[in-house]
Amino acid sequence: MQEIADDFADLAAPQRLELLLEFSEGLPELPARYAGSLDTMEQVHECQSPIFLVVEVADEPADQPDDRAVHLFFSAPPEAPTTRGFAGILSEGLDGLTVAEVLAVPEDAPYRFSLGEAVSPLRLRGMVGMLSRIKRQVALKTRS
Incomplete structure (x- = not known):
């Protein structure tokens, strides 16, 4: 995650939006077992x-x-590139890490991507919501 944050920090605000769009386009498709089964997934209301x-x-x-x-x-x-971009960042930055590594990610990590000038605080709270749900699900699944 730090490498991704550094990549964003090295860019000017307009280029950060372009990089966010790249993450949006790179978000992996849902596997077949989840396609059409949103009821088995958690909605991020933020x-x-x-x-x-x-x-x-x-x-x-x-x-x-x-x-x-x-x-x-x-x-x-697909018509929500900012949200997809946030999901793409989290997917690339967290997928494949260990339980301990994911749980160690700071709650304020989404604010470390230097996107405050490029997107609204409300949108950044959406990414914070995604991260908190990820960490909560990881914690719940490791207790059972």
Whole structure:
């Protein structure tokens, strides 16, 4: 996540929006098991656009629960590039990390992408909402 934040910080505000659009376009498609099943995903109500997410935590290595890999899946409409961009950042920055690494991400991480000049605070709160739901789902899935 820090590398992505550094990439944004190195750019002027207009170029940050272009990079955000690149993340939007790079958001992976939902796997077939979630396509058409938004009811199995959690909606992020802080976002202005309808976005849904689900977290999967790998079963292995079961002897070290905090070392299990986390995988993220998002459903975001193509006509919402900012929201999709935020989801793309979180997907690229967090997918594949361990439970411990995801839970260690600071709550204010979305504010570290130097996007305050490029998008509204309301939109940034949407990304904060995504991150908090990801971390909550990871915590819940590692307790069970």
